[in-house]
Amino acid sequence: xxxxxxxxxxxxxxxxxxxxxxxxxxxxxxxxxxxxxxxxxxxxxxxxxxxxxxxxxxxxxxxxxxxxxxxxxxxxxxxxxxxxxxxxxxxxxxxxxxxxxxxxxxxxxxxxxxxxxxxxxxxxxxxxxxxxxxxxxxxxxxxxxxxxxxxxxxxxxxxxxxxxxxxxxxxxxxxxxxxxxxxxxxxxxxxxxxxxxxxxxxxxxxxxxxxxxxxxxxxxxxxxxxxxxxxxxxxxxxxxxxxxxxxxxxxxxxxxxxxxx
Amino acid sequence: xxxxxxxxxxxxxxxxxxxxxxxxxxxxxxxxxxxxxxxxxxxxxxxxxxxxxxxxxxxxxxxxxxxxxxxxxxxxxxxxxxxxxxxxxxxxxxxxxxxxxxxxxxxxxxxxxxxxxxxxx
Numbered sequence: 001x002x003x004x005x006x007x008x009x010x011x012x013x014x015x016x017x018x019x020x021x022x023x024x025x026x027x028x029x030x031x032x033x034x035x036x037x038x039x040x041x042x043x044x045x046x047x048x049x050x051x052x053x054x055x056x057x058x059x060x061x062x063x064x065x066x067x068x069x070x071x072x073x074x075x076x077x078x079x080x081x082x083x084x085x086x087x088x089x090x091x092x093x094x095x096x097x098x099x100x101x102x103x104x105x106x107x108x109x110x111x112x113x114x115x116x117x118x119x120x121x122x123x124x125x126x127x128x129x130x131x132x133x134x135x136x137x138x139x140x141x142x143x144x145x146x147x148x149x150x151x152x153x154x155x156x157x158x159x160x161x162x163x164x165x166x167x168x169x170x171x172x173x174x175x176x177x178x179x180x181x182x183x184x185x186x187x188x189x190x191x192x193x194x195x196x197x198x199x200x201x202x203x204x205x206x207x208x209x210x211x212x213x214x215x216x217x218x219x220x221x222x223x224x225x226x227x228x229x230x231x232x233x234x235x236x237x238x239x240x241x242x243x244x245x246x247x248x249x250x251x252x253x254x255x256x257x258x259x260x261x
Numbered sequence: 262x263x264x265x266x267x268x269x270x271x272x273x274x275x276x277x278x279x280x281x282x283x284x285x286x287x288x289x290x291x292x293x294x295x296x297x298x299x300x301x302x303x304x305x306x307x308x309x310x311x312x313x314x315x316x317x318x319x320x321x322x323x324x325x326x327x328x329x330x331x332x333x334x335x336x337x338x339x340x341x342x343x344x345x346x347x348x349x350x351x352x353x354x355x356x357x358x359x360x361x362x363x364x365x366x367x368x369x370x371x372x373x374x375x376x377x378x379x380x381x382x
Contacts, residue, residue, distance in 0.1 A: 200301050
């Protein structure tokens with residue numbers, strides 16, 4: 001195991017090229033998302049979110065963590081302008097969810113929203129037409145590396161491949177904010193590793209990735225910040241490493257403690 | 262993806278791992294370290310976490326920013342040798358502490374150790 005990784009590293013070490021500077025961003029002007037007193041009530045008494053306050057800076061990969069029914073998807077849908085809040089609001093880059101934010105937010109919904117009969121090349125056209133920040137070259141390159149042909153249709157693909165294609169489309173936008181709702185649910189470990197590497201490899205230090213999941217073990221090493229959502233309330237927002245240091249346990253172990261039934 | 266424990270800060274484990282690779286010579290003196298992004302993708306960790314580990318390794322003097330080549334392993338071989346000795350001492354102390362916990366005293370440990378070293382091929 002060790003030798004294998006060492007070899008890989010040596011191989012990389014001999015490659016020419018420049019190191020990218022990746023300063024940890026924490027200046028206040030780097031704020032990207034602000035959620036203020038956000039409340040969503042369905043019908044008369046189903047409270048999905050209550051008085052949620054959050055700020056999320058640029059340049060982070062943030063995990064929105066909570067069990068089923070904790071309000072993750074409601075929060076994500078409000079951020080994408082698919083639901084309107086009962087009270088309070090969300091600002092992304094200083095704008096309320098709407099056409100301006102849709103141009104800079106790249107969203108991977110929990111459930112497939114694409115027409116399964118479409119071919120990959122049609123999906124590329126579709127994304128190119130809809131989003132000015134879509135890079136067809138970047139998407140094409142990633143699809144080629146997976147040996148996915150432009151002529152393939154979504155419906156002929158395995159679930160794992162379909163998830164990869166959707167993620168590639170979403171990550172091929174030059175967005176400020178990537179919102180991924182359960183990006184790794186129900187895929188095999190190899191597909192999961194591919195998805196994680198694609199997320200790391202495609203976002204830049206000026207953008208933020210907000211991803212929701214209840215499968216924390218699989219993804220916690222990638223997160224630099226975590227938000228715990230419990231019954232519609234934010235119960236924790238912390239740097240993942242600070243949490244490990246303070247609690248002496250993994251994010252997953254601490255999550256299980258907070259959400260013990 | 263690197264094997265990292267989720268219950269200790271990730272950046273610390275990366276620092277330890279790269280430090281070991283420098284000490285063992287897997288990364289030679291003056292070798293270029295891959296970019297933060299490459300390393301982060303290999304390790305399966307966040308680039309910010311990798312950046313933090315690099316900053317820590319720079320602070321320790323094990324790696325340094327190079328004008329045109331990104332980050333390189335220090336050319337100060339004496340310092341690497343010093344860290345090598347320090348790490349060895351740390352591991353020996355840990356070993357002795359654990360042996361004492363098992364109830365062995367110094368007189369017992371040495372012959373046992375000598376035997377194992379001789380048997381080790």
